[in-house]
Amino acid sequence: MKNDILKIGNKTFQSRLIVGSGKYKDFQTTFDATLAAQAEIITVAVRRVNITNPNEENLLDYFKGSKIAFLPNSAGCTTAEEAITLFRLTREATGIDFIKLEIIGDTQKTLYPDVLETLKACEVLAKDGFCVLAYSNDDPIMAKHLENAGASAVMPLAAPIGSGLGIQNRYNITFIKEAIKVPLIVDAGVGCASDAAIAMELGADAVLTNTAIAGAQNPILMAEAMRDAVRAGRASYLAGRIPKKPYASASSPTEGLADLKA
Template sequence: MNDILKVGNIEFASRLIVGSGKYPDFQTTKDATLASGSKLITVAVRRVNITNPNEENLMDYFKGTDIKLLPNSAGCTTAEDAITLFRMVKEATGLNLIKLEVIGDTAKTLYPDVMETLKACEVLAKDGFTIMTYSNDDPIMAKRLEDAGSAAIMPLASPIGSGLGIQNRYNVLFIKEAVNIPVIVDAGIGCASDAAIAMEIGADGVLTNTAIAQAKNPILMAEAMKHAVIAGRNSFLAGRIAKKPFATASSPTEGLIEFSHKK
């Protein structure tokens, strides 16, 4: 089935986005990404080199593949930081598709500062960036970010790296109802079933990093995430049955064969 994820004017054949952090080396990052089937890998450009050609560069490992790099502003705590970073990245690499994240609580939750995020989104959209925005799971803020120029909303499932899965499924549904751009569940995915659930409730995509990178077998987990996202998406499109508080026979009850107990 030709089920394309479209962000702005960019199309992706996979609805799974993966991260590049926490791997032991760039080769493992590449191997896991290829196993995942993802066409988009997000990179914390303040921590992972993609701009300096004189040092080991992640971009070199993905040459010859159809996988795009998605710079993110992890580590930025103000709108000004994020704006400056992305302008520098664009000048150095030409990359225009970005993942905007501005963190408000760097000590415990890594929750986003939504007001600073909104400020940065407004400026970066005017600069012509295609912005995928990490946010909390608030449908009101999601709508404001869409109005500010975001091309996709990426609400957290639970705190970054926690592996807790989706803590409030209804908020994902509320965000889907509030906006007309893709909703990609981001942060907190711990295993393949978490990704499948996100897709089953109607998310347009899933982003995961730690669940793959820190699995005992990252390549195998990457493959599991690939199949989970596909299965969850197909389940959503197929339409689940209604939940009932009582049993319903799975075979017809009319025309039953009558048994005679007479000897």
């Protein structure tokens, strides 16, 4: 599927698997897992992982010479104002305007996004020239509002962040796919490779996963599994599944059976 290109804003990618950079034991493992996944985008929580201070160990240094795009995210922000300020400072320090907007409303239990603050920030950042990938709940109405506000992609959760529960909202994912024209990237909740395949079979344009890889007993092997699952799920979606039926349907032709019995 060499011509099956993922386009986000004015950027294009061959891989439809986006990986995160948190929870790894060190930057080297982060780098190795990203390469194993053959991902072309890695998202980085600017408040938790250093990419702006050249005087400290910097994740950017590990990726020098690679073609992997950095996607700074605003994890840890709880208001639109905080996220807007963070991204403006990040762009000033790194020149990166390709961002994942993430504003959390419930920081104690669910880590669910505050969609009203997200929408507010999206409007401002898009007008500022940022390519905004907006993390959101699984509401197709909000997804459309984010698209109208200038989001270059909408990233609905499949289950709570880091839960590994898998795709808990299949119908909502398909509703969002029907509602928007920008890419739909399933974000949060993926626990294993089959979850990624299911997301892609539902029509997601890409999958973002962090904990499922970083927290695996063998992160490199899990990264490879996620890579293959996303590819298989995408191919399955493009191929078109057979209709579901409530009864059996013979897989072999039945013509001529009467003649044989005779």
